[in-house]
Amino acid sequence: MSFLVRIQPSGHSFMVGADESVLDAALRQGYAFPYGCRNGGCGTCKGRLLSGVLDYGTDLPPGLSQEEVDAGLALFCQARACSDLDVEVKEIGAAGELDIRIHPTKVQKKEFLADDVVRLYLKMPDTDRMQFLAGQYVDILLKDGRRRSFSIANAPHDDALVELHIRHVDGGDFTGYVMDTLKETDILRIEGPHGNFYLREGARRPLIFMAGGTGFAPIKGIIEHALAEGVTQPMHLYWGVRDEKGLYLGELARKWAKNLPHFQFHAVLSEASPQHASNVRTGYVHEAIIADFPSGLANFDIYASGPPVMVRAGFDAFSEHGMVQDRYFSDAFEFQRPGVTAE
Ligand SMILES: Cc1cc2nc3c(=O)[nH]c(=O)nc-3n(C[C@H](O)[C@H](O)[C@H](O)COP(=O)(O)OP(=O)(O)OC[C@H]3O[C@@H](n4cnc5c(N)ncnc54)[C@H](O)[C@@H]3O)c2cc1C
Numbered sequence: 001m002s003f004l005v006r007i008q009p010s011g012h013s014f015m016v017g018a019d020e021s022v023l024d025a026a027l028r029q030g031y032a033f034p035y036g037c038r039n040g041g042c043g044t045c046k047g048r049l050l051s052g053v054l055d056y057g058t059d060l061p062p063g064l065s066q067e068e069v070d071a072g073l074a075l076f077c078q079a080r081a082c083s084d085l086d087v088e089v090k091e092i093g094a095a096g097e098l099d100i101r102i103h104p105t106k107v108q109k110k111e112f113l114a115d116d117v118v119r120l121y122l123k124m125p126d127t128d129r130m131q132f133l134a135g136q137y138v139d140i141l142l143k144d145g146r147r148r149s150f151s152i153a154n155a156p157h158d159d160a161l162v163e164l165h166i167r168h169v170d171g172g173d174f175t176g177y178v179m180d181t182l183k184e185t186d187i188l189r190i191e192g193p194h195g196n197f198y199l200r201e202g203a204r205r206p207l208i209f210m211a212g213g214t215g216f217a218p219i220k221g222i223i224e225h226a227l228a229e230g231v232t233q234p235m236h237l238y239w240g241v242r243d244e245k246g247l248y249l250g251e252l253a254r255k256w257a258k259n260l261p262h263f264q265f266h267a268v269l270s271e272a273s274p275q276h277a278s279n280v281r282t283g284y285v286h287e288a289i290i291a292d293f294p295s296g297l298a299n300f301d302i303y304a305s306g307p308p309v310m311v312r313a314g315f316d317a318f319s320e321h322g323m324v325q326d327r328y329f330s331d332a333f334e335f336q337r338p339g340v341t342a343e
């Protein structure tokens with residue numbers, strides 16, 4: 001059985017089967033709904049249900065509360081249609097025009113940037129480049145059908161290699177394999193590009209980048225792209241890590257700040273050691289941003305990437321501090337759930 005979905009305000013429409021999410025059906029048919037984790041956790045795919053009936057199974061996904069459902073909101077990556085639907089969704093122009101494909105890649109280089117962070121350079125076949133927007137991510141397809149998401153850390157003008165920053169997760173199957181076993185010349189299959197975390201090029205407002213841990217990866221790609229494009233508006237990079245060792249490319253960020261008059265870099269350490277505590281920022285990264293802009297965040301575009309808890313805390317705190325919510329762009333590094341497999 002299938003149902004008709006009408007999208008407002010674009011007036012587009014598409015069919016959705018009873019056995020697929022509204023988001024999957026939209027993407028399959030070329031309608032660029034916003035999304036992030038596709039697991040029900042990050043809230044990026046949230047939109048409004050104007051009419052019709054949706055089903056989420058026994059429990060609501062973590063990214064959607066009962067109050068939001070009552071207020072007419074829906075989480076399209078998890079929602080199944082039970083009738084024809086009218087939905088309100090802001091479709092993405094640019095990312096939707098890109099081709100999502102599977103590419104075989106070869107590990108060209110593997111280097112440890114910190115004890116628990118590996119940088120991989122994946123070589124694309126010469127005849128099979130992947131077009132992407134700075135800040136998007138790829139899924140690495142594992143042999144058993146599972147997939148693992150990692151952000152692209154380089155800019156698209158430099159697309160012969162795909163650069164990834166992979167943090168070891170305690171007990172993590174794939175990230176453990178990357179640390180201990182994966183070697184140069186091994187083959188990895190990636191699918192991409194995915195995601196809506198990319199620089200909105202038309203905007204001329206000052207930019208705040210908030211990275212947590214390896215959330216620096218897509219932000220590095222965006223900043224390198226912005227610099228290549230000659231973007232001149234003020235840029236403020238805040239990188240939140242546990243301790244100094246977490247700033248695995250701190251020199252690069254310091255170099256940007258030294259060479260570019262419109263670029264500022266702030267490292268914010270949540271667990272500073274006593275010898276560092278006096279000369280570094282300490283505390284939570286989103287709180288440092290609020291402290292630095294006491295007159296509010298209304299005039300900024302804010303890009304946040306890293307642990308879901310940081311991304312959500314930033315959204316809530318910045319909203320209360322004058323941020324225009326449509327100007328908050330985020331990538332939450334949600335965990336893959338066991339059931340999520342490659343097609
Ligand atoms: C859009 C997106 C982009 C991402 N980009 C990056 C990136 O650029 N760099 C990067 O290092 N990571 C990134 N991540 C997170 C990354 O996908 C996970 O860390 C990875 O899937 C873990 O795989 P695993 O097989 O090692 O762990 P699993 O075997 O799947 O998990 C093992 C255990 O660790 C927990 N766990 C899983 N992931 C995490 C995590 N991220 N943090 C804490 N605990 C976790 C699980 O709940 C489980 O208990 C991204 C995630 C998303 C959704």
Ligand code: FES
Pocket residue numbers: 034035036037038039040041042043044045046063075076077078
């Ligand atoms: S994409 Fe739906 S909640 Fe993350």
